[in-house]
Amino acid sequence: MTPSDPKLLANIRIVLARTSHPGNIGAAARAMKTMGLSHLTLVDPAVFPNSQADAMASGAADVLENATVCTTLAEALAGTTLALGVSARRRDIVAEVLTPPEAAARLLGEAQAAPVALVFGNETSGLSNEELSLCQGLVTIPANPDYSSLNLAAAVQVLSYELRQAWLGRAAWPQPEIDAASGDEMEKFYVHLETALGELEFLNPGSPGKLMLKLRRLFSRTRLAKEEVNILRGILTAAQEAKAAPRNRNPQ
Amino acid sequence: MTPSDPKLLANIRIVLARTSHPGNIGAAARAMKTMGLSHLTLVDPAVFPNSQADAMASGAADVLENATVCTTLAEALAGTTLALGVSARRRDIVAEVLTPPEAAARLLGEAQAAPVALVFGNETSGLSNEELSLCQGLVTIPANPDYSSLNLAAAVQVLSYELRQAWLGRAAWPQPEIDAASGDEMEKFYVHLETALGELEFLNPGSPGKLMLKLRRLFSRTRLAKEEVNILRGILTAAQEAKAAPRNRNPQ
Numbered sequence: 001m002t003p004s005d006p007k008l009l010a011n012i013r014i015v016l017a018r019t020s021h022p023g024n025i026g027a028a029a030r031a032m033k034t035m036g037l038s039h040l041t042l043v044d045p046a047v048f049p050n051s052q053a054d055a056m057a058s059g060a061a062d063v064l065e066n067a068t069v070c071t072t073l074a075e076a077l078a079g080t081t082l083a084l085g086v087s088a089r090r091r092d093i094v095a096e097v098l099t100p101p102e103a104a105a106r107l108l109g110e111a112q113a114a115p116v117a118l119v120f121g122n123e124t125s126g127l128s129n130e131e132l133s134l135c136q137g138l139v140t141i142p143a144n145p146d147y148s149s150l151n152l153a154a155a156v157q158v159l160s161y162e163l164r165q166a167w168l169g170r171a172a173w174p175q176p177e178i179d180a181a182s183g184d185e186m187e188k189f190y191v192h193l194e195t196a197l198g199e200l201e202f203l204n205p206g207s208p209g210k211l212m213l214k215l216r217r218l219f220s221r222t223r224l225a226k227e228e229v230n231i232l233r234g235i236l237t238a239a240q241e242a243k244a245a246p247r248n249r250n251p252q
Numbered sequence: 253m254t255p256s257d258p259k260l261l262a263n264i265r266i267v268l269a270r271t272s273h274p275g276n277i278g279a280a281a282r283a284m285k286t287m288g289l290s291h292l293t294l295v296d297p298a299v300f301p302n303s304q305a306d307a308m309a310s311g312a313a314d315v316l317e318n319a320t321v322c323t324t325l326a327e328a329l330a331g332t333t334l335a336l337g338v339s340a341r342r343r344d345i346v347a348e349v350l351t352p353p354e355a356a357a358r359l360l361g362e363a364q365a366a367p368v369a370l371v372f373g374n375e376t377s378g379l380s381n382e383e384l385s386l387c388q389g390l391v392t393i394p395a396n397p398d399y400s401s402l403n404l405a406a407a408v409q410v411l412s413y414e415l416r417q418a419w420l421g422r423a424a425w426p427q428p429e430i431d432a433a434s435g436d437e438m439e440k441f442y443v444h445l446e447t448a449l450g451e452l453e454f455l456n457p458g459s460p461g462k463l464m465l466k467l468r469r470l471f472s473r474t475r476l477a478k479e480e481v482n483i484l485r486g487i488l489t490a491a492q493e494a495k496a497a498p499r500n501r502n503p504q
Contacts, residue, residue: 031406036396059399141413142420144288147311154283154409157402161393161410168394200490214483222348222474231466238452239491 008167009036011111014156015076015083017043017131018122026056026064027153028120033060035160036167040067041076041117056153073119073131081114082107085127085135086155088148096137100159103139104166118159123152181229189229190216196236199243256419261288263363264415266408267328267335269295269383270374278308278316279405280372285312287412288419292319293328293369308405325371325383326439333366333432334359334475337379337387338407340400348389348473352411355391356418366432370411375404385468386435388475433481441481442468448488451495 014032019025025048029040040063042048048069057064070076077083084103098106107116119135121127132138141150141158150158181189194212198205203212224232266284271277277300281292292315294300300321309316322328329335336355350358359368371387373379384390393402393410402410433441446464450457455464476484 027403027406030401030403033399034395034402034406058403059401142416143286144416147285149282149311150286150409151279151282151310151405153403154279154286154406157406157409158413161413164394164396197487197490200487200494202487202490211483214480218474218476218480218483222470224470228466228470231463231470235449235452235454238449238454239494242452242491242495 004167004169006036008108008111009163010038011115012037012107012163013039013041013076013080013115013117014160015041015043015073015117015119016045016152016156017073017076017119017127019045019048019152020123021152022047022050022053023056024123024152025050025067026053026058026060027151028156029053029057029060029063029067031153031157032160033063034157035164037160037163038063038066040064042067042069043073043076044071045069073134077117077119077134079115080117082110082137083117083119083135084137084139085119085121085132086139086141086159087121087127087132088140088143098137098139100139100141100162101166103137103159104162106137107163108166118163120152120155179226181224181226185226185229186220186224189219189224189233192233192236196240199240256421258288260360260363261415261419262290263367264289264359265291265293265328265332265367265369266412267293267295267325267369267371268297268404268408269325269328269371269379271297271300271404272375273404274299274302274305275308276375276404277302277319278305278310278312279403280408281305281309281312281315281319283405283409284412285315286409287416289412289415290315290318292316294319294321295325295328296323297321325386326435329369329371329386329435331367332369332435334362334389335369335371335387335435336389336391337371337373337384338391338393338411339373339379339384340392340395350389350391352391352393352414353418355389355411356414358389359415360418362432366434370415372404372407381465385465385472388472431478433476433478437478437481438472438476441471441476441485444485444488448492451492 014037016025016028025042025045032040053064054061084107107118110116121131141155143150193215194208197203266289268277268280277294277297284292305316306313336359359370362368371379373383393407395402445467446460449455
């Protein structure tokens with residue numbers, strides 16, 4: 001498989017173990033779907049299905065409908081070759097601790113060959129030691145040491161986001177295409193600007209000096225659209241007309 | 253300041269505009285605090301303060317208590333030199349679109365010198381065109397094109413996470429290159445521009461219509477330096493003088 005192959009994301013299971021609040025299950029489903037993940041597995045949820053889960057899922061009802069419900073984590077991980085547990089830093093656990101980008105790269109690498117899982121524990125108690133023992137590594141989201149308690153769905157969102165970024169190959173996000181003015185149109189604009197500023201006696205036409213350079217820098221820093229050049233030239237023309245053919249507002 | 257200086261995060265405002273659901277405000281406060289952000293600004297929230305906000309904030313009650321409530325986005329951005337709006341991709345907006353890591357780098361770079369803001373719109377309608385016109389750039393979270401609707405607090409979580417990763421030194425961030433005009437100086441410039449264009453009869457003062465919006469977009473896409481604002485206002489004044497007190501070059 002190649003990067004950005006949808007089958008890679010389809011091989012990633014999001015596993016929520018012993019979730020207390022059904023709203024969090026729905027919010028997690030929404031978070032997953034925004035990042036293109038669809039395989040949700042619930043281990044012994046307190047309440048499911050549930051109207052609050054449906055409400056929080058918003059447009060991700062299909063993720064809830066297709067969710068697998070298991071009684072044990074071992075069952076949820078059947079067939080996977082890599083399972084990473086999401087946990088705050090724990091000094092009592094001797095395991096490899098990965099950052100979210102490292103975890104995303106590992107999961108996607110492995111997902112080329114087989115299903116993999118990312119496992120989230122209970123909202124209050126996290127993953128139990130028994131649950132962690134079924135994982136081949138830990139993922140920790142670097143957080144504020146004074147308050148590291150991400151909401152369950154927020155943690156699902158961050159890790160799903162990192163999975164999608166890795167899947168996208170961190171490709172540069174394309175800039176919006178504007179109908180940019182050509183170099184020729186820009187030069188005509190600068191000539192018009194310099195002429196108009198001369199007529200306004202804002203600069204000396206014989207020695208435009210640094211002013212034109214500063215104005216060129218300003219306008220070249222942003223790419224101007226054709227329409228914007230037309231607006232600016234319209235303003236210049238209005239100012240030129242005001243100077244050259246004034247109406248006598250205060251006739252003497 | 254050096255990377256990982258807490259003052260950098262303290263210079264970043266999270267601005268939530270016209271939030272409908274108080275629970276989202278609380279969840280956003282929690283998301284912020286997990287990543288070390290503390291400055292929450294609310295623009296015209298539907299309901300605040302509120303018990304549901306408190307419940308969703310969990311251990312981040314202090315972020316809610318210290319939140320600033322404003323009536324307009326312009327007020328919320330007072331004193332900032334860079335404001336980035338969070339938006340899904342929009343083909344109708346001509347603006348620089350940044351990825352979350354790019355946005356984090358830009359905000360932290362600028363936060364070395366002055367307050368900056370990350371602006372989130374209403375849950376349903378997002379940021380209005382008027383709100384976007386007050387931002388100097390857009391941030392888009394790369395999402396599933398078939399379902400890109402992140403929950404508000406989830407979007408706050410992802411961007412706060414990226415800010416923290418950048419702050420922790422995971423990315424090189426640029427130094428602020430220019431002595432940027434403040435939001436207040438930019439607003440004064442736009443008032444001057446609108447007045448001058450009215451005097452030049454280039455726009456109807458009663459209905460500036462789309463023209464002012466287009467000009468705002470043009471100038472907010474690039475960050476103007478204080479000196480550049482002074483030059484542009486000098487040109488406007490010269491044009492106003494030409495119109496108001498014309499010399500009769502061709503006396504009749």
